[in-house]
Amino acid sequence: MVETALFIVLAVVTVITAILVIVQRNPVASAIYLIITFFCLAGIYLLLNAQFIAIIQVLVYAGAIMVLFLFVIMLLNLEKEKKIIIRYRLQRVLGVFLGIVLLAQIGMIFNSVLLEGSKGDFPPEKVAALGNTEVVARLLFTDFLLPFEITSVLLLVAIIGAIVLAKRQI
Amino acid sequence: MISLSSYLILSAVLFSVGVIGFVLRRNTIVIFMSIELMLNAANVAFVAFSRFLNSMDGQIFVFFVMSVAAAEAAVGLAIIMAVYRTKETVNADEMNLMKW
Amino acid sequence: MLDYVGLIPLFPAIGFAVNLFWGRRMSKGAVGFIACAVIGLSFLVSLLVFAALLKLPPTGRSLEKVLYTWILAGEFQANVGFLIDPLSVVMMMVVSGVSFIIHIYSHGYMHEDRDFCRYFTYLNLFVFFMLLLVSAGNFLLFFVGWEGVGLCSYFLIGFWYEKKSASDAGKKAFIVNRIGDYGFLLAIFLIFLTFGTLDFKAVFAAAPGKFAVGSGLVTLTTLLLFMGATGKSAQIPLYTWLPDAMEGPTPVSALIHAATMVTAGVYMVARCHVLFLLAPTSIFVVAVIGAATAIYAASIGLAQNDIKRVLAYSTISQIGYMFLACGVGAFAAGIFHLMTHAFFKALLFLGAGSVMHALAGELDMRRMGALKPHMRRTYWTFLIGTLAISGIFPFAGFFSKDEILWKALTEGGFAFWLVGAVAAFMTATYMFRAVFMTFHGKSRVDHQVAHHIHESPGIMTVPLIILAVLSTIGGFIGFPIVEGWNQFHDFLAPVFVMPPKAADSGHHAAGFEIGMMIVSMVIAGLGILSAYRMYIQSPSLPGRLAERYRAPYEMIANKYWVDEIYNFMFVGPMVRFSVFLWRIFDDLLVDGTVNGVGAVVRGGSEIFKRLQTGNVQSYALFILVGVVLMIGYFLF
Numbered sequence: 065m066v067e068t069a070l071f072i073v074l075a076v077v078t079v080i081t082a083i084l085v086i087v088q089r090n091p092v093a094s095a096i097y098l099i100i101t102f103f104c105l106a107g108i109y110l111l112l113n114a115q116f117i118a119i120i121q122v123l124v125y126a127g128a129i130m131v132l133f134l135f136v137i138m139l140l141n142l143e144k145e146k147k148i149i150i151r152y153r154l155q156r157v158l159g160v161f162l163g164i165v166l167l168a169q170i171g172m173i174f175n176s177v178l179l180e181g182s183k184g185d186f187p188p189e190k191v192a193a194l195g196n197t198e199v200v201a202r203l204l205f206t207d208f209l210l211p212f213e214i215t216s217v218l219l220l221v222a223i224i225g226a227i228v229l230a231k232r233q234i
Numbered sequence: 235m236i237s238l239s240s241y242l243i244l245s246a247v248l249f250s251v252g253v254i255g256f257v258l259r260r261n262t263i264v265i266f267m268s269i270e271l272m273l274n275a276a277n278v279a280f281v282a283f284s285r286f287l288n289s290m291d292g293q294i295f296v297f298f299v300m301s302v303a304a305a306e307a308a309v310g311l312a313i314i315m316a317v318y319r320t321k322e323t324v325n326a327d328e329m330n331l332m333k334w
Numbered sequence: 335m336l337d338y339v340g341l342i343p344l345f346p347a348i349g350f351a352v353n354l355f356w357g358r359r360m361s362k363g364a365v366g367f368i369a370c371a372v373i374g375l376s377f378l379v380s381l382l383v384f385a386a387l388l389k390l391p392p393t394g395r396s397l398e399k400v401l402y403t404w405i406l407a408g409e410f411q412a413n414v415g416f417l418i419d420p421l422s423v424v425m426m427m428v429v430s431g432v433s434f435i436i437h438i439y440s441h442g443y444m445h446e447d448r449d450f451c452r453y454f455t456y457l458n459l460f461v462f463f464m465l466l467l468v469s470a471g472n473f474l475l476f477f478v479g480w481e482g483v484g485l486c487s488y489f490l491i492g493f494w495y496e497k498k499s500a501s502d503a504g505k506k507a508f509i510v511n512r513i514g515d516y517g518f519l520l521a522i523f524l525i526f527l528t529f530g531t532l533d534f535k536a537v538f539a540a541a542p543g544k545f546a547v548g549s550g551l552v553t554l555t556t557l558l559l560f561m562g563a564t565g566k567s568a569q570i571p572l573y574t575w576l577p578d579a580m581e582g583p584t585p586v587s588a589l590i591h592a593a594t595m596v597t598a599g600v601y602m603v604a605r606c607h608v609l610f611l612l613a614p615t616s617i618f619v620v621a622v623i624g625a626a627t628a629i630y631a632a633s634i635g636l637a638q639n640d641i642k643r644v645l646a647y648s649t650i651s652q653i654g655y656m657f658l659a660c661g662v663g664a665f666a667a668g669i670f671h672l673m674t675h676a677f678f679k680a681l682l683f684l685g686a687g688s689v690m691h692a693l694a695g696e697l698d699m700r701r702m703g704a705l706k707p708h709m710r711r712t713y714w715t716f717l718i719g720t721l722a723i724s725g726i727f728p729f730a731g732f733f734s735k736d737e738i739l740w741k742a743l744t745e746g747g748f749a750f751w752l753v754g755a756v757a758a759f760m761t762a763t764y765m766f767r768a769v770f771m772t773f774h775g776k777s778r779v780d781h782q783v784a785h786h787i788h789e790s791p792g793i794m795t796v797p798l799i800i801l802a803v804l805s806t807i808g809g810f811i812g813f814p815i816v817e818g819w820n821q822f823h824d825f826l827a828p829v830f831v832m833p834p835k836a837a838d839s840g841h842h843a844a845g846f847e848i849g850m851m852i853v854s855m856v857i858a859g860l861g862i863l864s865a866y867r868m869y870i871q872s873p874s875l876p877g878r879l880a881e882r883y884r885a886p887y888e889m890i891a892n893k894y895w896v897d898e899i900y901n902f903m904f905v906g907p908m909v910r911f912s913v914f915l916w917r918i919f920d921d922l923l924v925d926g927t928v929n930g931v932g933a934v935v936r937g938g939s940e941i942f943k944r945l946q947t948g949n950v951q952s953y954a955l956f957i958l959v960g961v962v963l964m965i966g967y968f969l970f
Contacts, residue, residue: 067236068236071236071240075240075244078244078248079244079247079248079251082247082248082251082252082271083251085251085255085264085267085268085271086251086252086254086255086258086259086264086267086268086271091261091263091264094263094264094267095263095267098267098270098271101271101274102274105274105277105278108241108244108278109278109281111236112241112281112282112284112285113285114281114284114285114293114296116293117277117281117293117296117297120297120300121277121300124300124301124303124304125270125274125300125303128304129270129303129304129307132307132308132311133263133266133267133307133311136263136311136314136315137263139315140263140314140315140318140324142261142263142324151327152327155257156257156258159253159254159256159257159258160254160257160258162253162257163250163251163253163254163257164250164254166249166250166253167246167247167249167250170246170249170250171243171246174239174242174243174246182287183287183288183289184287184288184289184290184291185288185289186288186289186290187288188285188288191290196293199290200290200293200294200297203290203291203294204294204297208294211298215298215301215302218301218302218305219301219304219305221305222304222305222306222308222309223308225308225309225312226308226309226311226312227312228312229309229312229313229315229316230312230315230316232319
């Protein structure tokens with residue numbers, strides 16, 4: 065009961081703030097709303113017993129990425145936009161329409177197809193017993209070690225790329 | 235008990251909002267934020283499936299998605315800054331040097 | 335020796351190749367020497383082959399020598415193979431011998447010409463093809479030679495190609511020839527369809543079995559063959575190219591359009607006599623056309639003023655005689671006349687060339703006259719040639735022409751003889767007219783040219799003398815009546831084995847034959863007399879006759895307007911059709927389509943390039959469209 069109410073509240077807030085992100089004319093406001101969206105998503109992850117992911121969401125997305133966004137917005141000293149659509153009117157309207165169509169299609173997929181799959185090894189009880197983080201860590205360092213290491217290389221590349229691109233003079 | 239479908243519908247709605255935002259807005263930073271929205275929608279779907287199929291693979295994947303998203307955000311914002319330095323704008327409509 | 339028959343066409347081919355590649359670097363003397371020498375060698379080898387053939391018994395004188403297999407395609411086989419029998423050996427000797435004489439003459443005649451080397455190159459190539467033609471052992475190789483001589487004729491007629499009339503004449507010759515060749519090709523196809531092979535020996539051996547006498551198929555085949563012959567040998571209706579062909583150098587006219595190429599049609603009919611004998615209709619057509627052409631061309635020759643044109647129409651007329659002979663079944667007589675005609679016609683043409691040489695290129699007989707004192711050798715040799723062509727005893731033309739007239743009377747009927755006799759009268763008339771106008775009477779020569787008149791150098795007159803000798807004694811190998819003296823006929827007899835039913839019309843009284851011979855001489859004499867009266871005794875008589883009989887005179891003076899009729903009926907529409915094809919079909923349709931495809935592509939690109947907006951969001955939109963479409967497809 066509580067769960068359902070919590071879910072509904074969180075879900076509604078998520079969707080509303082998401083829509084506000086894209087509707088706001090002030091980029092800073094968009095960023096703030098996005099942060100709120102991320103927090104709500106973290107709550108939803110908690111509902112799904114994915115505590116590790118929830119914390120990571122807050123730490124990485126809301127904490128690091130959005131801060132980065134805000135830094136850049138401040139650095140570029142962006143102003144409010146005058147109007148939402150100026151050029152390429154037809155294109156944009158078509159895009160919106162297609163987005164809604166896409167939503168409808170995905171909804172139809174979910175209604176028509178039986179969403180089942182083979183059950184894995186980790187029922188929620190077992191995960192709860194071991195602890196979510198521990199399970200994730202265990203898998204990460206055994207079965208998924210290679211992607212993990214590659215991801216670290218990826219991050220290294222991203223660091224170098226970001227620095228090179230953002231320097232004033234190369 | 236919340237069914238799997240609800241989470242998936244949430245994911246779908248977030249994704250479409252992201253798509254609409256991407257196509258709609260001119261400001262490159264906001265476009266970037268829409269991309270993040272789409273990624274997050276995918277994350278929700280992954281975690282939901284991980285929960286309902288008793289598998290941890292979904293969460294592992296979310297881990298990777300997040301790290302990639304972080305890297306991508308860093309690099310992307312660096313690019314935007316570089317472009318701003320040359321063109322004095324972050325308006326996507328004005329970045330059309332590849333036009334015919 | 336018989337194995338070396340392949341050398342006969344090979345020598346001129348070598349001469350052609352040598353002059354083609356190195357001719358420009360050699361001196362004129364060297365070029366001429368090589369060209370004449372190779373023909374001389376060919377002639378020598380053909381004499382040796384003749385000697386070797388004589389050693390064989392008369393019935394065994396038909397041999398085939400295959401060099402190599404040229405085409406082997408399924409069931410069809412064609413070899414490069416030569417047929418050695420009396421007929422081909424006679425032709426080889428005539429062609430190589432007369433060519434040799436004319437080559438030597440040309441060395442002197444063309445000496446001042448700047449394209450000396452090109453001339454001899456073409457001439458050697460021509461002799462190569464002609465020798466290939468007469469020695470070929472199957473229809474395909476024969477056709478190669480046939481086409482080749484037509485090609486060389488085009489080259490040589492249009493030798494002075496910068497002159498428009500010459501290049502036009504060359505084109506006309508080639509195109510009219512082509513029309514005949516079309517018929518010839520169809521005949522070859524029919525022969526292949528019927529017999530499965532193109533080999534002469536095989537086809538002629540199998541012919542009586544395959545064709546019923548007078549069947550439609552053999553008549554059609556032989557008529558088509560004859561169509562080719564009319565084109566190549568300038569008979570009605572495809573003769574119009576020969577008078578125009580006089581634009582070429584005079585030795586060319588002598589060689590190609592008197593002695594050799596134009597006789598190829600006669601050779602072909604003689605070679606295929608087996609087929610023609612199986613088709614009475616066709617052989618009758620041959621005789622009719624031969625006779626008609628003989629008298630028709632002779633009538634035109636009466637009113638021509640250009641000396642070469644007179645000789646050209648004379649050639650057409652004489653070849654008509656040869657076809658008349660073949661048409662009544664006297665193939666040996668036709669070939670005999672072919673040989674003697676080669677001698678005296680070449681002589682006449684070369685003599686005309688000598689006259690032109692002396693008068694700095696003057697052709698019009700109205701501007702000649704009284705040349706006899708200045709050009710003795712030319713005069714006497716030309717006179718001998720004229721006597722020969724008029725059929726005066728004992729010159730060569732008498733024996734051959736008389737044999738034809740005799741055979742026409744006995745085998746063909748009175749009508750044929752009468753046409754031949756009238757044509758003979760006209761022949762004597764116009765030839766002696768030419769002699770009188772050119773060499774006798776008062777000099778009408780242009781003043782500047784008059785200082786120039788001189789006898790031609792030895793290199794030109796010696797060939798004339800040789801040909802004159804041949805024209806005098808050449809007839810005696812065909813001496814009629816006396817049994818065994820007609821060696822020519824006997825030599826060729828095994829080739830022309832006639833079907834039994836034709837043999838019974840053989841024996842007429844010797845007195846009848848002698849009587850007819852005297853009649854021929856009288857007719858010729860009358861012709862000479864008329865010419866004498868018209869051009870020596872009263873030179874104004876021709877003018878007055880032309881005035882009184884205006885309409886007939888206009889007709890023959892304008893060559894019966896045949897050229898104009900052909901232009902109107904065939905050439906004009908053809909040209910208009912070609913222009914239509916060019917302007918409308920080629921320019922608009924074909925070019926338009928090709929350019930149109932390009933234009934469509936360009937237009938399409940103009941439209942599609944708008945997809946590249948350079949705007950990232952549009953690209954994302956396209957992705958979105960694709961995704962939506964794909965999901966939609968999988969949903970429904």
